[in-house]
Amino acid sequence: MLSRRNFLTAAVGVAAAGGLAACAKEDDSSTGSSSTGGAKTITLGFSQVGSESGWRSANTTSVKDAAKEAGYNLKFSDAQQKQENQISAIRNYIAQKVDVIAFSPVVVTGWDAVLKEAKAAKIPVVLTDRSVETSDDSLYVTLVGSDFTDEGRRAAKILEKVLTKAGHKGAVKIAQLEGTTGAAPAIERAKGFKEIMDAEHKADWKIVVSQTGDFTRAGGKQVMAAFLQSNPDVNVLFAHNDDMAIGAIQAIEAAGKKPGTDILIVSIDGVKDGFVAMSEGKINAIVECNPLLGPQLMDVVKKVKDGETVERWIKTEESDFMQDQAKAALPSRKY
Ligand code: GZL
Numbered sequence: 001m002l003s004r005r006n007f008l009t010a011a012v013g014v015a016a017a018g019g020l021a022a023c024a025k026e027d028d029s030s031t032g033s034s035s036t037g038g039a040k041t042i043t044l045g046f047s048q049v050g051s052e053s054g055w056r057s058a059n060t061t062s063v064k065d066a067a068k069e070a071g072y073n074l075k076f077s078d079a080q081q082k083q084e085n086q087i088s089a090i091r092n093y094i095a096q097k098v099d100v101i102a103f104s105p106v107v108v109t110g111w112d113a114v115l116k117e118a119k120a121a122k123i124p125v126v127l128t129d130r131s132v133e134t135s136d137d138s139l140y141v142t143l144v145g146s147d148f149t150d151e152g153r154r155a156a157k158i159l160e161k162v163l164t165k166a167g168h169k170g171a172v173k174i175a176q177l178e179g180t181t182g183a184a185p186a187i188e189r190a191k192g193f194k195e196i197m198d199a200e201h202k203a204d205w206k207i208v209v210s211q212t213g214d215f216t217r218a219g220g221k222q223v224m225a226a227f228l229q230s231n232p233d234v235n236v237l238f239a240h241n242d243d244m245a246i247g248a249i250q251a252i253e254a255a256g257k258k259p260g261t262d263i264l265i266v267s268i269d270g271v272k273d274g275f276v277a278m279s280e281g282k283i284n285a286i287v288e289c290n291p292l293l294g295p296q297l298m299d300v301v302k303k304v305k306d307g308e309t310v311e312r313w314i315k316t317e318e319s320d321f322m323q324d325q326a327k328a329a330l331p332s333r334k335y
Contacts, residue, residue, distance in 0.1 A: 045093025047103035050081035054271035058335035059291035066294025104129035107182035115139035152192020176210035179240040213244040220247030242274030278326035
């Protein structure tokens with residue numbers, strides 16, 4: 001039984017969190033029904049980064065569909081790419097005493113305080129998609145998501161194939177469109193790409209300009225236009241996601257250049273519009289980053305709720321695609 005003071009604190013907490021989180025978009029897609037034959041329905045609190053890209057939209061759909069399929073009571077919030085909205089959403093879920101909290105952290109730092117609150121409330125936390133830096137490994141149970149450093153390595157390796165196929169001669173002058181500043185995929189994709197470049201192409205590859213486009217089409221277009229002004233001799237674009245690459249294509253064409261020919265483009269994600277751009281010859285290769293994490297996440301949530309041991313990192317399966325594979329692959333793409 002809550003004492004009056006505790007009750008008020010909790011009530012204030014919920015009101016405050018609710019008020020703060022009002023800036024975020026919330027929906028409570030409770031399914032009500034239990035899929036476990038009478039056992040208590042699992043309530044999952046999920047804080048999503050935002051809706052910045054085609055990848056994110058596909059990820060959100062996968063999470064919501066999988067929660068419905070599993071018969072979970074899903075509380076979902078869209079943080080609009082603001083960490084403060086994610087923190088208030090997590091506080092909201094703590095106040096509501098959900099069974100498990102899952103979230104895709106918009107950036108890697110700044111989570112210890114709120115994760116300690118979840119730990120104190122004995123609510124397990126599962127990371128999905130992106131990881132965090134934390135001083136205490138016990139603050140989350142597992143990460144369900146991709147190896148972004150390996151995606152960066154794969155991007156460099158497939159660029160080698162693209163350059164060979166294009167018969168490229170001479171210096172490789174790379175523009176890099178980085179993801180959201182401070183986000184795990186941005187940090188790690190850049191790191192993996194640089195690892196291969198430094199080890200195998202020190203003499204002829206150079207990243208001549210690099211800036212964040214925040215994973216959005218508008219960001220990619222705006223920053224690429226600036227790149228073309230400052231570095232007109234750029235002949236390769238490495239984009240951390242398809243949405244920025246698609247925005248950059250608009251800027252490249254506006255500058256009277258041919259994307260995929262004058263400027264070779266390697267991107268990451270593998271959303272449908274990325275495959276369409278490849279089939280049109282405007283993107284040369286894509287490293288897949290699978291957003292369909294919902295089923296794996298719901299499986300882990302049940303195990304965590306039941307106190308089972310789970311792996312610390314549950315990685316997703318992914319492939320890589322060259323331009324000439326795009327047309328054949330398009331009909332079977334799921335996102
Ligand atoms: C990667 C994910 C990234 C995608 C972007 O797992 O976090 O965020 O690559 C998305 O498209 O915005």
